[in-house]
Amino acid sequence: xxxxxxxxxxxxxxxxxKELLQVSLRLFSENGYDATSIRDIAREAGVTxxxxxxxxxxxxxxxxxxxxxxxxxxVVFEQLDQIDLLPMEEAVCRxxxxxxxxxxxxxxxxxxxxxxxRLFEEDNDHFIPKLIYxxxxxxxxxxxxxxxxxxxxxxxxxxxxxxxxxxxxVAFFLFQEILLGKTVTDVPAEHFLKCLxxxxxxxxxxxxx
Amino acid sequence: xxxxxxxxxxxxxxxxxKELLQVSLRLFSENGYDATSIRDIAREAGVTxxxxxxxxxxxxxxxxxxxxxxxxxxVVFEQLDQIDLLPMEEAVCRxxxxxxxxxxxxxxxxxxxxxxxRLFEEDNDHFIPKLIYxxxxxxxxxxxxxxxxxxxxxxxxxxxxxxxxxxxxVAFFLFQEILLGKTVTDVPAEHFLKCLxxxxxxxxxxxxx
Amino acid sequence: xxxxxxxxxxxxxxxxxKELLQVSLRLFSENGYDATSIRDIAREAGVTxxxxxxxxxxxxxxxxxxxxxxxxxxVVFEQLDQIDLLPMEEAVCRxxxxxxxxxxxxxxxxxxxxxxxRLFEEDNDHFIPKLIYxxxxxxxxxxxxxxxxxxxxxxxxxxxxxxxxxxxxVAFFLFQEILLGKTVTDVPAEHFLKCLxxxxxxxxxxxxx
Amino acid sequence: xxxxxxxxxxxxxxxxxKELLQVSLRLFSENGYDATSIRDIAREAGVTxxxxxxxxxxxxxxxxxxxxxxxxxxVVFEQLDQIDLLPMEEAVCRxxxxxxxxxxxxxxxxxxxxxxxRLFEEDNDHFIPKLIYxxxxxxxxxxxxxxxxxxxxxxxxxxxxxxxxxxxxVAFFLFQEILLGKTVTDVPAEHFLKCLxxxxxxxxxxxxx
DNA sequence: TATGAATGAGGCTTCATTCAT
DNA sequence: GATGAATGAAGCCTCATTCAT
Numbered sequence: 001x002x003x004x005x006x007x008x009x010x011x012x013x014x015x016x017x018k019e020l021l022q023v024s025l026r027l028f029s030e031n032g033y034d035a036t037s038i039r040d041i042a043r044e045a046g047v048t049x050x051x052x053x054x055x056x057x058x059x060x061x062x063x064x065x066x067x068x069x070x071x072x073x074x075v076v077f078e079q080l081d082q083i084d085l086l087p088m089e090e091a092v093c094r095x096x097x098x099x100x101x102x103x104x105x106x107x108x109x110x111x112x113x114x115x116x117x118r119l120f121e122e123d124n125d126h127f128i129p130k131l132i133y134x135x136x137x138x139x140x141x142x143x144x145x146x147x148x149x150x151x152x153x154x155x156x157x158x159x160x161x162x163x164x165x166x167x168x169x170v171a172f173f174l175f176q177e178i179l180l181g182k183t184v185t186d187v188p189a190e191h192f193l194k195c196l197x198x199x200x201x202x203x204x205x206x207x208x209x
Numbered sequence: 210x211x212x213x214x215x216x217x218x219x220x221x222x223x224x225x226x227k228e229l230l231q232v233s234l235r236l237f238s239e240n241g242y243d244a245t246s247i248r249d250i251a252r253e254a255g256v257t258x259x260x261x262x263x264x265x266x267x268x269x270x271x272x273x274x275x276x277x278x279x280x281x282x283x284v285v286f287e288q289l290d291q292i293d294l295l296p297m298e299e300a301v302c303r304x305x306x307x308x309x310x311x312x313x314x315x316x317x318x319x320x321x322x323x324x325x326x327r328l329f330e331e332d333n334d335h336f337i338p339k340l341i342y343x344x345x346x347x348x349x350x351x352x353x354x355x356x357x358x359x360x361x362x363x364x365x366x367x368x369x370x371x372x373x374x375x376x377x378x379v380a381f382f383l384f385q386e387i388l389l390g391k392t393v394t395d396v397p398a399e400h401f402l403k404c405l406x407x408x409x410x411x412x413x414x415x416x417x418x
Numbered sequence: 419x420x421x422x423x424x425x426x427x428x429x430x431x432x433x434x435x436k437e438l439l440q441v442s443l444r445l446f447s448e449n450g451y452d453a454t455s456i457r458d459i460a461r462e463a464g465v466t467x468x469x470x471x472x473x474x475x476x477x478x479x480x481x482x483x484x485x486x487x488x489x490x491x492x493v494v495f496e497q498l499d500q501i502d503l504l505p506m507e508e509a510v511c512r513x514x515x516x517x518x519x520x521x522x523x524x525x526x527x528x529x530x531x532x533x534x535x536r537l538f539e540e541d542n543d544h545f546i547p548k549l550i551y552x553x554x555x556x557x558x559x560x561x562x563x564x565x566x567x568x569x570x571x572x573x574x575x576x577x578x579x580x581x582x583x584x585x586x587x588v589a590f591f592l593f594q595e596i597l598l599g600k601t602v603t604d605v606p607a608e609h610f611l612k613c614l615x616x617x618x619x620x621x622x623x624x625x626x627x
Numbered sequence: 628x629x630x631x632x633x634x635x636x637x638x639x640x641x642x643x644x645k646e647l648l649q650v651s652l653r654l655f656s657e658n659g660y661d662a663t664s665i666r667d668i669a670r671e672a673g674v675t676x677x678x679x680x681x682x683x684x685x686x687x688x689x690x691x692x693x694x695x696x697x698x699x700x701x702v703v704f705e706q707l708d709q710i711d712l713l714p715m716e717e718a719v720c721r722x723x724x725x726x727x728x729x730x731x732x733x734x735x736x737x738x739x740x741x742x743x744x745r746l747f748e749e750d751n752d753h754f755i756p757k758l759i760y761x762x763x764x765x766x767x768x769x770x771x772x773x774x775x776x777x778x779x780x781x782x783x784x785x786x787x788x789x790x791x792x793x794x795x796x797v798a799f800f801l802f803q804e805i806l807l808g809k810t811v812t813d814v815p816a817e818h819f820l821k822c823l824x825x826x827x828x829x830x831x832x833x834x835x836x
Numbered sequence: 837t838a839t840g841a842a843t844g845a846g847g848c849t850t851c852a853t854t855c856a857t
Numbered sequence: 858g859a860t861g862a863a864t865g866a867a868g869c870c871t872c873a874t875t876c877a878t
Contacts, residue, residue: 013837031328038873048839050875085267115324117387118240119326130388158870160396160404164377171376178326179339187369195369201414222862247848257864263850265863433839449745452661458870466843471870473841533742535805536658548806578814578822585798586791593794597757598745605787615788621830640858667854675860677854828847 019056020045021069022060030110033063033116063119067128070109077139084143088152092165092201095140096193099166103173104189110170111177137162144204153204165200169193226264229254233271238317242272242325272328276337279318286348290301293352297361301374301410304349305402308375312382312400319379320386346371353413362413374409380404435473438463443484447526451481451534468520481537485546488527495557502561506570507525508564510583510619514611515557518585521591522607555580562622571622583618644682647672648696651689656735660690660743660763690746694755696737704766711770714778719828722767723820726793730800731816737797738804764789771831780831792827796820 023045027036037057042049054061077098083091103110113120113129120127140162147153172192180186232254236245247268251258266272286307292300312319322329324336329336349371356362381401389395441463445454456477460467474480495516501509521528531538532548538545552560565607590610598604642714650672654663665686668678683689704725710718730737740747740756745752767789774780799819 003868006295030327032241032325034241049873050840051838053874054837079864115389116241116395118244121390133384133388142344156404157400158409160401161408162340163381163384163401163406164405167223167380171380174323174370175342175372175376176324179342192369192372195365196373198365199370199373199412200408201412202414202416203408203410205411214853219861225862246846258848259850259865260863268848427819428840434841450659450743452659453745459865467869468844468871469842477869491816520744532801532805534659536639539808551806573684574822574825578819579826581794581799581802581819582823582826585802585859586795589798590790593760593790595739597750597760609784610787610790613783614791616783617788617791617830618826618828621826621828623829625829664850666850676852677861678859681858687837 013055016047017046020047020052020055021062021066025066025070025108025112028063028066028116029112033059033112045080053147060119063116067109067113067120070106076110084146087202088147088205091143092197096165096169096197099169099192100173100189103170107177111174112172114174137166140166151206154206156204161204165196168196172196222264224267225254225256225260226279229256229261230271230275234279234321236277236324237272237275238321240330242268242321243418269328272325276318276322276329279315286409289294294356297414298410300352301406304352305374305378305406308378309382309398312379315377316382318385320383323383346375349375360415362375362417365413370413381405433471434463434465434469438465438470438473439480439484442480443488443526443530446484446492447479447530447548448535451477451530451537453536478537482536485527485531495529495554506565506623507524507615507619510559513561513614514583514587517587518591518607518611521588525591529592532592543567555584558584569624572624574622579622583614586614590614640682643672643674647674647679648680648693652693652697652735652739652753655743656739660722660739660746686749687746690743694736694740694747697733704763707766707770712775715774715832716824717827718770719824722770723792723796723824726796727800727816727820734804738801741801747814764793767793777832781833783831788831792823795823800825 019208020041024036025042026042027044031040038049038052041062042052052062056065077095079098083094086094120129137159141159144153144158144161148155148158168194169189173189176186176189229250231251233245236249236253240246246396247258247261250271251261261271265274286304288307292303295303326338329338346368350368353362353370355365355369357364378401382398385395385398438459442454442459445458445462448454449458456467456470461479495513496604497516501512503510511529531586535547538547555577559577562571562576562579566573566576587610591607594604594607630703647668651663651668654667654671657663658667665676665679668689669679679689704722707722707725708723713721744756746757764786768786770787771780771785775782775785796819798818803813804818
């Protein structure tokens, strides 16, 4: 009876799968993993609860898949090497902008990873949030190290500097999202970033009086 | 009616109450609010579940009480005014140290407040974590503003600077706690703080070329 | 989506639902709402407690559904208009018989509604027992009014007369059910009704000395 | 230390006991037996829960005591014999008024007895509500029987007549209390009673056309 | 694929009652 | 008399998951 419905059977299935992941991510991020029920997800996705188990092994599998698929395609600071040739100022500006873009685009997953970090601690080896964080700091650190070697900035622990800069931006973003919500005191992130870059650059530059 | 409170009976009761709060805070912080059951708390405290409801109205009340009693006696940056007379370097150092101490002492509650921020959103007026954050940043900002007026540092949005400095430290601390856990890559927070202060001071000082 | 409803699966479901309602009504009526536990109902229906929540939102929903579905299909005195043409004697007899039938058939629900009236007071607008009572009295009253206008009976407040007649029968029936239980002193309701009609007709007839 | 507090130790105790009974009756009547907790009663009476068990054996004992003490001092229709000499009209009027007074004064206990009748079924022999009802109807019936023997009214089953008259009034009163609450449609009970007496007297009188 | 009935375990909470103080 | 801490059982409900259809 159903005619011409299945232009591509796997197409519809794939769309369903993606939507389930999307809905799950949103709900997990908004309400927390434990406070989100399978029923919530199914209802929001317009699907029955049972069907969810055709696409995923269970609730935990949903979470794991979300983290894997959401983050792997575009790890933070992946294209950072290309900026070794830029002037310091512009390079740091790109790094900051890149990080901010990432935070904005992956707001939900970042919030989730922080709130529910403990849920990933089982696969201790492949705890993805941890890896992302460490790799990103290493890349950023490597970039700074080169500049130190070129004598452009002061000699300091480069990874600590990276954590300092990134942490500042991440904290600003998350506090704005998590704590302040939509408050009048909101400040545009770009405004903050500009100030941060300014201070950071002044702070690390070689400044022989 | 009776005012005496320290008889052996009410003393024990008070101790119980405190222990319940303490155990709850630890479990909430470790496993998350939703993932911690009343049974867990009662078991850990060596108490029947029912008794918990003699001391608290319910699970939510437990959380609310924790936040109120844990935080209110010592808001962050409360004694900050006293340092207006110190040299800039030492002042910032004190601020940083104070914040770090706070983070260390109230590690559990800070982690909880960030992870489960959504749980407090109901009492929109008295959302304590938000208030603490805002007040702290205002105090820190006010301190910086005075220094600007004295011409000791550059003119910039003082609250943004405060958020920048604090966010960096908080992010470092929480990431270490939440993401990295007890990893070999751990860096002593004091080390990080020293570096942060260094860069920050350089970054904001008035640097007449 | 699918409109067919009578497959063997959904058929069984519907039967289950009905049985749950039936069992609930019986237990609520026998033991009272508060004294009947969900477990009691589930056990009696041969079902797990959890399943009950697949069919109903909760205990209160069970009660609400019972009242709605039990009563709405056949409001008391609904077919009363058709008797305006009958001789007074037979008309009142039919009314009484109709009411008695109703009391017998819906014994459980009537007992429940009276015993647990307070449970319905929330939906103040649609408090069904109240509406049923009021509507029934209005219909009965309208019938009597016509007879007064035709000069067949004395002029009195028709609704009060209706309440007088009905209340007498209801009280008899419920007392027999509630207070006396299965006692030897039981009197057949039909016997009482005959006496009631007799006195009532004599009492309201126009009796020109 | 406590001076001159105990004018009569048992006086205070007795007052407490009475108040506990009074509060219990009110709450049981308003919310039902099962829905009223010991804590509710204690709180409302300004007493701790534990103390309640010095005065009563438990919740059930409270209920039993309420029924016994509330009703025994002034059973319905107790002074009815004195009216055998009155004219029929006035006699019935007194009976009705007496019943109505009783209903008004003991509103709470009557409502409770009807709602929670099942709670008394254990002492099957001394089920007080049942006894009261039966005794009252017997007395009323005896009164009517005498009038029949004197030829003042028609020959009918006197107890049935008593139940008819009383049931009507009781039903009116309880429906007004339970179902209608404080509604605009309320009718003064005295109004109803007058109508009831009128019809009843007409209905039972010997009326040879 | 897709449904939704069914389960069993566990979660939060209330309560009548006891008892040391 | 009086308190209120403590208990254990039970109550209502939610949930992740399975499975016949």
